[in-house]
Amino acid sequence: MGDVAVGARSGHDGEENRGRPVETAGPVADGAPASGHDSGTEDGRVTDEHSGTQDEGVGGTPPATPPAAKKQRSFWKELPILIGIALVLALLIKTFLVQAFSIPSASMQNTLTINDRVLVDKLTPWFGSEPERGEIVVFHDPDDWLAGEPTPDPNALQTVLSWIGLMPSADEKDLIKRVIGVGGDTVECKETGPLKVNGKALNEPYVYPGNTPCSVDDQGGQFKVKVPEGSIWVMGDHRQNSRDSRYNQSDSHGGMVPVKEVVGRAIVIAWPMNRWDTLPVPDTFDQDGLQAQSSAAAALSVAPQGLALAGVVPVVWWRRRRMAPVETH
Numbered sequence: 025m026g027d028v029a030v031g032a033r034s035g036h037d038g039e040e041n042r043g044r045p046v047e048t049a050g051p052v053a054d055g056a057p058a059s060g061h062d063s064g065t066e067d068g069r070v071t072d073e074h075s076g077t078q079d080e081g082v083g084g085t086p087p088a089t090p091p092a093a094k095k096q097r098s099f100w101k102e103l104p105i106l107i108g109i110a111l112v113l114a115l116l117i118k119t120f121l122v123q124a125f126s127i128p129s130a131s132m133q134n135t136l137t138i139n140d141r142v143l144v145d146k147l148t149p150w151f152g153s154e155p156e157r158g159e160i161v162v163f164h165d166p167d168d169w170l171a172g173e174p175t176p177d178p179n180a181l182q183t184v185l186s187w188i189g190l191m192p193s194a195d196e197k198d199l200i201k202r203v204i205g206v207g208g209d210t211v212e213c214k215e216t217g218p219l220k221v222n223g224k225a226l227n228e229p230y231v232y233p234g235n236t237p238c239s240v241d242d243q244g245g246q247f248k249v250k251v252p253e254g255s256i257w258v259m260g261d262h263r264q265n266s267r268d269s270r271y272n273q274s275d276s277h278g279g280m281v282p283v284k285e286v287v288g289r290a291i292v293i294a295w296p297m298n299r300w301d302t303l304p305v306p307d308t309f310d311q312d313g314l315q316a317q318s319s320a321a322a323a324l325s326v327a328p329q330g331l332a333l334a335g336v337v338p339v340v341w342w343r344r345r346r347m348a349p350v351e352t353h
């Protein structure tokens with residue numbers, strides 16, 4: 025049989041101890057360690073679990089120290105960072121994506137009423153898309169159209185919130201009207217109407233009840249104009265209460281609005297809640313012979329949706345790869 029050692033003997037007793045049982049050790053002295061199963065041995069020191077000292081491991085080698093738990097940052101210390109991130113995102117959204125605007129007048133009733141808040145798409149123009157007939161657009165005052173109109177006087181908080189896009193623009197000279205003609209179109213009004221574009225009469229259910237499509241006056245209500253390329257002809261839905269392209273034909277642009285002055289298209293009424301609605305292009309602008317959108321322009325108009333799809337596909341593919349089962353052989 026092989027050698028067997030029991031207890032804490034050194035193993036150098038010699039040949040005379042082979043095969044004989046080892047004598048039982050005498051009583052343990054007070055204060056001395058009892059055996060290899062007590063609090064410690066010479067080749068595997070272990071501390072009491074309540075002492076707070078870590079194990080040294082076999083052979084006296086200190087074990088790897090576990091990483092200390094990272095102290096969680098206080099919510100109040102993180103709050104300014106979160107606010108800063110939110111403000112930056114809001115500013116980016118306002119600059120490149122969507123901005124809120126307030127309706128201050130009745131020129132677009134009943135489609136839009138005073139104090140409505142609309143959201144304006146600012147992304148599409150970045151891809152080269154230009155305003156189309158029937159769209160409601162916000163544009164910068166092209167040539168003192170707002171001369172004599174009262175100027176809002178927002179307080180400091182309103183100024184900051186409108187600057188980052190969390191409140192409607194208050195101090196910019198912007199107008200909102202419906203696009204009637206685009207570059208190359210001929211727009212015409214005779215008597216009380218109907219309004220014609222390229223010889224096609226428009227059916228305009230959005231015109232304010234009681235108004236006629238054309239205004240009978242000698243200040244611009246009767247007209248026939250050719251819209252130059254790079255410009256649009258705009259009119260309010262409240263035809264007899266709108267100072268639009270008709271009544272600014274004496275300005276430097278002949279009543280036209282340069283496309284470069286367009287901020288974006290109004291896409292939805294966001295506030296008040298009981299007024300929430302989308303702002304689609306009326307069907308009358310889709311009639312045959314009127315809409316002559318080129319394939320290139322059509323491609324540009326769907327550019328944002330195409331980019332969104334292109335961005336989603338890699339994410340879906342990556343997630344499917346991660347969730348795919350792994351075959352084992």
